Amino acid sequence: MGLRPGDGVYYDHDFFRMEDIYLRNDGEFLVGETAGRIVAMGGLRRADLVPGGSARAYGGYAPGATRLDAAEMVRLRVRPDLQRRGYGSAVVRALEDRAAEYGYRVLRADTTELQGPALALYRGFGWRETRRESIGGIVNIYIEKRLR
Secondary structure, eight states: OOOOTTSSSOOOTTGGGHIIIIITTTOEEEEEEETTEEEEEEEEEEGGGSTTHHHHTTSOOOTTOSSOOEEEEEEEEEOGGGTTSSHHHHHHHHHHHHHHHHTOSEEEEEEETTOHHHHHHHHHTTOEEEEEEEETTEEEEEEEEEOO
């Protein structure tokens, strides 16, 4: 995918707390399979469950708030050899629907300039760029989509 541990952008703190961060806290994590192979994945999580959450989500959910406000769509991946077959679109659509069911007002995500197909996918769903930031020599692009 163009990212690797230690490159200044990649993070892995959530891998060891998947149920806590995604499934038990108004989030979701999807894994798409076909013919017994994992082909896609993506997660939806409250921004306040991330170390530095409000900064990462650029104005996300405020701890202690009485309602859900913003969530992050994260870990969106499709096997490179299976991209452009609708798997990414299916994950984005399902996570957007789930976020609306939970009552989130806005979805936020970030990707890099290196992830052109991901950016095109998000833009195709009406997401818009909010800012850019260089992290470890890689340009990180922050995007969002209003749900209501």
